[in-house]
Amino acid sequence: MPQVKVLIVDDHPFIIQGYKNVIDRFPNKKFEFTIFSASDCKSAYDTIYAHLEHKFDIAFLDVSMPVYEEKGIFSGEDIAKLLMKEMPECKIVLLTMHSESLKVQSIIDEINPLGLVIKNDLTFESMLLAIDTVLNGERYYSESVITFLNQMQKERVYVDIIDKQILHYLKKQIKADDIPLYISISSSSVKTRIDKMKELLNMKGCKHEELVAAAKDNGMML
Structure with a gap:
């Protein structure tokens, strides 16, 4: 059975538990998940460097977190850049409370994550869909992101x-x-x-x- 190593980084323990609950009930039983979590930029940094030999397959990263100033890690976006450098095969999903168009566009331009979710869009069903979509190598944008992209980029229509x-x-x-x-x-x-x-x-x-x-x-x- 394929092993999937998951990194969850969020400074709210109940949100981390929510992600774990979704993964525990993931309907596709052909995967076996091992979950690691971190609650701030420092613990995320330490967790990544502790697993360089057995790299993460997918990472869910909150954008806003307590910083790790000594290493220049100030956000989930910086953690994403670190993963892109050290674990380029890791599938990255960024989650943010910021639905402003400029923030959404900035994340796409700088990180281009495989998944981008506005937290207000989160439901149990949408998280299941996000995990399934990203595991299959498909891009997942939540509803608010798709709405923004369809407003801003008329040359292409975005759908889930x-x-x-x-x-x-x-x-x-x-x-x-x-x-x-x-x-x-x-x-x-x-x-x-x-x-x-x-x-x-x-x-x-x-x-x-x-x-x-x-x-x-x-x-x-x-």
Whole structure:
């Protein structure tokens, strides 16, 4: 069974426990998780250098944490840069309370993490989706991040992995009503997501095949 080493860095113990609860209930049993945690920049730094031989596979990093001034580590972004240097294969997910557009854009520009989550978007289900998506090497942005990117970067439309899966099955000519047979989502949610994607592309009322063609042109497909 593949071993997945997880690093969780957050200065709130109850949030760390919340992440552990999600991982403990992760439905894909083909992975065995080993979890390490740190509560500030110093303990994160020490934990990383204590595991250079057996590197972390995925890291969840809070952006705002007590600093480690002696080593020039002032935030989760600095921890991310340290991981990128010492453990370049580690999949990084940054979590932040800051939903301001400039902060979101700064994180994407400087770190380009595989996952970026606004904490106000966090639910148990969204964390499960984030873990599954990132483990599969796919990028995960939470709802607020996707909304911001769609407002700012009109040349590309951003959607999450569930939307991409819906488009994948529509491309295979699976009826929308039958898509819940392939992924864990209700028929009403499929319809809502399809309508939202058509709205994002300014294609209200279009046929599914027209949506798929436009989605391909806009980099929305799997």
